Amino acid sequence: MRLAALFLGGVVLSSGLAAAGISLAERKGRAAAWFAGWGLAGALPPVAAALVSPSRTPAFVVVLAYLAAAAVLAFPFNPKRRDEGTDPSGRFDERDTMFSRRELVPGTSRFEEYYARHPEKRAADEGFRARPGLLSPKAAHYEAAGFAAAEASFAAVKALHPLAEGKGGGGEAPKAGRPRPEEAGDNTRFIKSWALKLGAHSVGVAGSQDYHFYSRAGRANRYGVPVEIRHPFALAFTVEMDPEMIGRAPYAPVVMESARQYLKAGAIAVQLAETIRRRGAEARAHIDADYLVICPLVARDAGLGEIGRMGLLMTPKAGPRVRIAVVTTDWPLLADRPARDGTVVDFCRACRKCADACPSKAVPRGVRTEIGGALRWRIDSEACFTYWCAVGTDCGVCVRVCPYSHRDNVFHRAVRAGVRRSLLFRRLAVPLDDLFYGKQKARKEFF
Numbered sequence: 001m002r003l004a005a006l007f008l009g010g011v012v013l014s015s016g017l018a019a020a021g022i023s024l025a026e027r028k029g030r031a032a033a034w035f036a037g038w039g040l041a042g043a044l045p046p047v048a049a050a051l052v053s054p055s056r057t058p059a060f061v062v063v064l065a066y067l068a069a070a071a072v073l074a075f076p077f078n079p080k081r082r083d084e085g086t087d088p089s090g091r092f093d094e095r096d097t098m099f100s101r102r103e104l105v106p107g108t109s110r111f112e113e114y115y116a117r118h119p120e121k122r123a124a125d126e127g128f129r130a131r132p133g134l135l136s137p138k139a140a141h142y143e144a145a146g147f148a149a150a151e152a153s154f155a156a157v158k159a160l161h162p163l164a165e166g167k168g169g170g171g172e173a174p175k176a177g178r179p180r181p182e183e184a185g186d187n188t189r190f191i192k193s194w195a196l197k198l199g200a201h202s203v204g205v206a207g208s209q210d211y212h213f214y215s216r217a218g219r220a221n222r223y224g225v226p227v228e229i230r231h232p233f234a235l236a237f238t239v240e241m242d243p244e245m246i247g248r249a250p251y252a253p254v255v256m257e258s259a260r261q262y263l264k265a266g267a268i269a270v271q272l273a274e275t276i277r278r279r280g281a282e283a284r285a286h287i288d289a290d291y292l293v294i295c296p297l298v299a300r301d302a303g304l305g306e307i308g309r310m311g312l313l314m315t316p317k318a319g320p321r322v323r324i325a326v327v328t329t330d331w332p333l334l335a336d337r338p339a340r341d342g343t344v345v346d347f348c349r350a351c352r353k354c355a356d357a358c359p360s361k362a363v364p365r366g367v368r369t370e371i372g373g374a375l376r377w378r379i380d381s382e383a384c385f386t387y388w389c390a391v392g393t394d395c396g397v398c399v400r401v402c403p404y405s406h407r408d409n410v411f412h413r414a415v416r417a418g419v420r421r422s423l424l425f426r427r428l429a430v431p432l433d434d435l436f437y438g439k440q441k442a443r444k445e446f447f
């Protein structure tokens with residue numbers, strides 16, 4: 001039994017030191033110190049029981065206590081495993097998004113028409129219009145080189161817009177024969193593998209739902225045009241944002257990284273759409289500033305994650321630290337049929353890190369409410385966007401502090417597995433993340 005106690009002490013110590021080493025590699029000094037301390041403190045009782053006492057009883061009691069604690073934590077007691085949250089009952093009008101409202105020009109008929117329909121939004125929108133604006137040289141976090149880099153990436157995304165529907169660039173796609181439904185399995189395997197090879201972080205297929213699509217478009221020359229549902233399938237994928245860059249939110253690196261990943265997602269999406277068109281089917285890429293679908297909802301229904309407190313898609317491996325793009329198509333595909341994972345929403349119920357850290361108080365601290373038929377947390381998008389226009393970046397503080405945003409490595413994978421498996425583990429993980437990682441102050445510099 002003394003040998004067992006010594007072995008247990010060694011396992012606890014080496015686990016603590018391994019976690020400390022991983023934290024050091026992640027440049028999380030505070031967590032490294034805590035893990036090393038926990039490893040030492042945790043190893044002490046079994047080692048002392050084995051070496052100090054002449055009797056075998058203390059070693060037996062300590063080993064038993066440690067095994068019991070591990071068994072309780074690993075026990076799959078998980079009453080909130082399924083989320084029974086409902087889906088939106090109708091479609092959302094893109095003209096109500098902040099990005100569409102931002103494009104309204106005072107004095108134009110479009111501007112007057114919008115605020116005649118929505119007088120309640122006028123005061124809030126005057127708030128963001130009074131601020132310098134996204135990527136403005138007058139914004140609080142203006143940084144010349146960083147903002148220029150972000151603008152360059154956004155300009156490149158814009159250059160992809162004609163390719164989203166297959167217009168321009170490369171001429172007419174040669175048509176293969178009409179796609180056959182019995183090829184759905186092969187098509188799905190091929191297009192998912194190709195998406196991953198092109199650089200997607202995760203990929204899934206959803207059957208198109210009414211609520212995936214905007215009711216009317218709200219950007220550029222499509223403003224006000226009703227959105228048709230032409231395609232029965234939606235291929236959704238994520239690209240991962242670099243944790244180092246997100247760790248600098250809300251300063252310039254965060255918007256550089258957003259723009260870089262929008263461009264990466266856009267380039268992948270237009271290639272996938274063109275590949276499908278060349279197989280004889282219709283396809284439409286939905287990329288930054290050129291969406292007809294609400295990407296987080298499509299991605300959720302394709303099994304890529306759940307919608308958390310901050311209103312973003314929370315993926316299993318990178319949490320909200322992703323960007324999403326979608327390709328809708330009539331090419332026969334097999335839709336994923338994911339079971340809804342209630343553990344994310346349950347974790348968010350106990351964790352309010354994003355709400356506490358949000359500089360504009362846009363993330364609610366309370367419970368989910370029914371909005372448009374769906375249970376969700378109501379984000380104050382006016383307050384969020386007004387803050388963006390003040391600092392000049394897309395902020396990202398909520399993403400930076402989220403416990404799900406940790407890197408995808410062996411340690412955080414083990415923690416996430418525990419969070420999915422056990423209610424008790426989830427309840428412990430929230431305060432421990434606070435203790436180990438603290439408020440995670442941002443570094444400003446890019447280099």
Ligand code: SF4
Nearest residue numbers: 358384395396397398
């Ligand atoms: S992006 Fe910033 S302002 Fe917006 S919700 Fe997140 S933390 Fe708040």
Ligand code: SF4
Nearest residue numbers: 308309348351354402
């Ligand atoms: S910070 Fe916490 S509450 Fe907010 S989305 Fe992440 S897990 Fe949920």
